[in-house]
Amino acid sequence: MRRRRANISRGMLFTWGMGIGLLFLFAVPQRTSDRIQLTYARLFRWPLAAGHGLTLAARDVALPHGVTEEEYRELLANHRQIQNVIANLQAKLRETQRQNEMLARLRAKPGWETVPIQLAPVLVGPGAEQNELIIGRGKDHGLAIGQFVMSLGEQGTLSQSESVIGTISSVDARTAKVRLLTAPRDPKAPRESGIVVGIGNLSVRPLLEGLGGHKARIPLVKVDGNNISQGDPVYVQKSQGLDVPVIAGRVTQCVRSRDDPMFWDITVEPVCDVAGLREVAVVVPPVPVR
């Protein structure tokens, strides 16, 4: 009798249990199920949080199989070092991508497709005298004395036109000095050491000499047949890897020479404000293969 009662009650219990399970599965809304689970989590928040904290703590100190604590510390140090290297490489990658974009923009302009260019960061600015820059590229990057240095398009908030700002005057393995167009000519240097330029549409090819104080001059241009006015562009002519004439400055003053009225005394001001440059482009002509 007792056994029979137990069986019946067992059958009933089983039916009730299955009924509750089916009820939860098909009839109870998901929101209610979620609420029941959340209530459990809220009621036992403290032991659950403590257990989770203990688990995390245990995982922190748990060493992988076969690794001593010293080895583990060494591995951690290596890991941190590698993370730093990765971070540096990522920064370098971003910098290279930025330079590539800058070069791509430059090359998209007519006449600049084939000009061989090496980008160089400005390490030391022009200072008050506006004579020299020091850039972060040198012989190792193919730089040589006499190569043209140009300003680039957009740099930060500055919008600089691509213009010649000077030439490489001395070069080291990884750095180089840029002599700006406005740097005064060395009195001992021959007059031919100036840069050959063109003025507007004129066919004459005079030499540009620096005057200092953010100015340059063009001497020995005959008055006859050469109409020059203020604002005319002054171009550096094709040479040293430049495939096209590139603007260097504009005529700010053009008066007859006091020494010889047969010639113009032309004052030129660069179009680029070198003080704001963070990066320049050096025209590096390819070395001919023997």
Add this chain to the structure above:
Amino acid sequence: MRWIRFAVLVLAASILQASLMDVLRVRRDVKPDLLLVLLVFFGSRCTPTDGVITSFVLGFVADLINPIGGVMGPRIISFGLFGTLLSDVQNVFSLRRPLYQSVAIFLLGVLTAVLGYLLASLRTEGSQTRLLTLFLWQPLYSGILGPLFSLPVGWWMRMNRKNRSLYGHGSRFR
């Protein structure tokens, strides 16, 4: 059956399962299922009536802390069904030996996981559960570690004595 001790045990097991069992985790998400171990323990040592109650209660708690596909119900049904069957089978096979316990835990783990998953699939579409872990690795791992928990659980429930008659005491509320 000492129900108050059972309630404390199930509560502690649920908290351990939800938090501290991560310490025993292997690979990415394989950890022993304490509630499955308890299901086999009570299914093999309780009276058949108590076995039904414990199975459904453990299924409910399993659904509470780790529902398959976020749905409650599948584990209540699967634990209830296979726990009840196990409590029937215990009259034929003795599951006191650790090896048999391991095999029982593994088999019940697979069966409850498959049925639970199928039932959950009726309610949710495309559950993101890792099936191999659910159907194989977790039951296997629980089967390996399960017998270790039997001794302390038996001590707590005062069920380690071998000569206890299954039907002699009936259910007792202590």
